[in-house]
Amino acid sequence: MPALDFPPKIPLARLPTPLQPLDRLSAALGSRHRLWVKRDDLTDAAISGNKLRKLEFVTAAARERGCDTLITCGGVQSNHCRATALVGAQLGFKVHLILRGEAPAEADGNLLLDHLAGAKISHYPHRQFVAELPALFQHWQSEYAAQGSKALCIPTGASDGLGLWGYLAASQELAADMKAAQVESAHWVCATGSGGTQAGLTLGAALGDLPVDVWGFNVCDDEAWFMNKVAADIADWEARFPQSTPTPAYQARVVDGYVGPGYGRATREVFETIGWLARLEGLVLDPVYTGKAFHGMLQELRAGRFDDRRDIIFVHTGGIFGLFPQRGEFDFYAEHTA
Numbered sequence: 001m002p003a004l005d006f007p008p009k010i011p012l013a014r015l016p017t018p019l020q021p022l023d024r025l026s027a028a029l030g031s032r033h034r035l036w037v038k039r040d041d042l043t044d045a046a047i048s049g050n051k052l053r054k055l056e057f058v059t060a061a062a063r064e065r066g067c068d069t070l071i072t073c074g075g076v077q078s079n080h081c082r083a084t085a086l087v088g089a090q091l092g093f094k095v096h097l098i099l100r101g102e103a104p105a106e107a108d109g110n111l112l113l114d115h116l117a118g119a120k121i122s123h124y125p126h127r128q129f130v131a132e133l134p135a136l137f138q139h140w141q142s143e144y145a146a147q148g149s150k151a152l153c154i155p156t157g158a159s160d161g162l163g164l165w166g167y168l169a170a171s172q173e174l175a176a177d178m179k180a181a182q183v184e185s186a187h188w189v190c191a192t193g194s195g196g197t198q199a200g201l202t203l204g205a206a207l208g209d210l211p212v213d214v215w216g217f218n219v220c221d222d223e224a225w226f227m228n229k230v231a232a233d234i235a236d237w238e239a240r241f242p243q244s245t246p247t248p249a250y251q252a253r254v255v256d257g258y259v260g261p262g263y264g265r266a267t268r269e270v271f272e273t274i275g276w277l278a279r280l281e282g283l284v285l286d287p288v289y290t291g292k293a294f295h296g297m298l299q300e301l302r303a304g305r306f307d308d309r310r311d312i313i314f315v316h317t318g319g320i321f322g323l324f325p326q327r328g329e330f331d332f333y334a335e336h337t338a
């Protein structure tokens, strides 16, 4: 990989995260591939998941620009918002969350942690959020300015040319993990929701000329949306951080078809996969991101999409707190009660 001029970061994540073989799963599938999981769900305890890698660069930029407030947005159960709320508390930023959807009667999962971390929270009806998001950011940024504060607006999922550095760095870490584990070539698989994780891994693989294919399984929208978004994040990175070496050609790969009933809602099969994997490997996935992507990966594996002998590395991007508000979707309680 050419030497990259990384911008400043505030170290927040416990890195490197483990690369762990899933040998019981590989055996259960009778797979020709060896399956692995990159445990980015272990970047920290409560502030876990992929967003921490991006926020290392975003919070450093906020400090550099003299900001004392972070404003960001997402769904009511956004992992990104929860990570921002907790990181903000840790570093002494005020945090304001613009959330899509009404406030539930009782806060659960990520929303509970947002409140616990002391974030200010504004809920907006779905339609208004979608139609007015840039104006809402502007409104709150002006409100803070009027109070003498300076706020940095962080886009959905911290997915832009700045946040992209997080998964560029992760691609270098994964390359080192593969070397240490003597994995010669691999498929990297991740859930893709706002595109930044996939964009960082895709660009990192191209910059390092790594023997890997990067696959994003979309959990919302469709293939075209993510092809555009990955290209937009990489173009933004290129424009904001011109490197001495030109951006290489890269290949974005999106596997569509596993969104199910919609963002945040999963099919029964996804819940079954989550339960099966927890029993088989002690690995916990969530129904919004990782469970959907992992389930899709298993279906595609069976259908022959990864039809070679390369290992498969699933990048576990976290999201465990999104599991709890959907506890009602599991039906094994009676079966498991002795």
Ligand SMILES: Cc1ncc(COP(=O)(O)O)c(C=O)c1O
Binding pocket: 049, 050, 078, 079, 080, 157, 159, 191, 192, 193, 194, 195, 196, 197, 198, 289, 290, 317, 318, 319, 320
């Ligand atoms: C647990 C989890 N996995 C995957 C993703 C997708 O990452 P990205 O937004 O970078 O596409 C997200 C956030 O959107 C997430 O919270």
